[in-house]
Amino acid sequence: MKHNKPVHRRTFLTAGGALLLSVIAPQAANAMQILAVRVWPAADYTRVTLENDAELKATHFLVKDPDRLVVEIEGLTLNATLKELVAKIQTNDPYIKQVRVGQNRPNVVRLVFDLKSEVKPQVFTLKPVGNYKHRLVFDLYPAVEIDPITALIEKGEWDKDSNVTAAPTPNPTSTPASASTNANKEVAKTNDKPVLKSSDKLAENPIEKIVDKKPELAIDTNKDKQQDKHQDKASELAKQGEEHKNKPDNMIRMITIALDPGHGGEDPGASGRGGSREKDVVLAIAKRLKKKIEDIPNMRVMLTRDGDFFVPLQTRVAKARSVQADLFVSIHADAFVETSARGSSVFVLSEKGASSTAARWLAQKENDADLIGGVNINTQDKHLASVLLDLSTTAQINDSIKLGKVVLKEIGGINRLHKGSVEQAGFAVLKAPDIPSILIETAFISNPEEEAKLTNDAYQDELAEAIVRGIKKYFAKNPPLARNKIA
CATH class of the missing domain: 2.60.40.3500 (Immunoglobulin-like)
Incomplete structure (x- = not known):
């Protein structure tokens, strides 16, 4: 008869311990850790x-x-x-x-x-x-959403009581803003937002009539009385002209430009071999550009981001529209798998297909910024996104092309152009239906030579100056329309 061996306490504890470890170990192994x-x-x-x-x-x-x-x-x-x-x-x-x-x-x-x-x-x-x-x-x-106009008022960059400013002493070499002194026509509005129309013409300025027009005098048989009346009338008109020049209502409206440094925060954008990041380079250029534009009388700037944080593409467009921007300029630095790729480019929106395969590829890459940066899809207004697409007008695109051409020409004076003409593609960030919008690829950050330029203070300054010249030339030929005050 076979006898079973007694089970010792030590053996039981060993087996129990092994069983306990077999339960705990997978839990410990499965516990996640932050990277x-x-x-x-x-x-x-x-x-x-x-x-x-x-x-x-x-x-x-x-x-x-x-x-x-x-x-x-x-x-x-x-x-x-x-x-x-x-x-x-x-x-x-x-x-x-x-x-x-x-x-x-x-x-x-x-x-x-x-x-x-x-x-x-x-x-x-x-x-x-x-x-x-x-x-x-x-x-x-x-908890209380920040309004872009309120933010500009707090920074002293917006007159809360008026959307116009006193006319400066004319200086045609310093600013095209004088071209907008005739802007007295009400602009058509859609959903309480001004819609720029290329066909709209500017009304004549009655103040200029008073100052420039020769006085018309009634005929008087009395020569002395006629001469006295002539002098009195001339003096009166001259006095009226001076009063109008000095009156607060002799105004020309402010031009508002939305500058959009691409990427930011979780989305670094493209990177150069020297370690530079697109989001840092374009923010630096945008800040230089902002300062130069604000040195021009009657121009102010709203940055879609003024620091290293992520802004969804739809929000960038909404910010520009909320301050009734006259122009939208998105600033980027391109990259390609081959380091030999180089040159600056300017893009505008396309209602149809892209103007080239490269433009289509680039638009898709830029539109993917929301995926990289991280958008909360539960808060995205899909209806607004489709409205922005549907409302994008031929007039807006035509105005964008005009702006793009003069800016591209000015940039071509300081850097080689990747392509000598303005290209078009479906960039999500250019879909404001009522704002001429361009996207500037300043240079290829993936090209070592151009990366060195993009991170150089002197070159950034030259680039900003070139863009400013393009903007001034655009407004010289396309003065902005008058619009209602923003409440």
């Missing part, structure tokens, strides 16, 4: 991005007194990379005071954002694209 954390503070909104090799699930809620945003992420264990988030919060962040990170319970990490003011958060995930893996994004918007 990278990034913070993009800006006046528009602050974005916090957590990058991971798998999709993260998160819940969030707001707490008052004091204002806090609490985020709980499932399937996550605290690691050194996630702890770096604490140090990444800058003291000048408009919305976040500080963040606390902790392991709330097994496989659940809690983030607590102490806020400087009330926010309207958007929390969403992004699928892998480009060089990025899965991303969990927190966008912290102000």
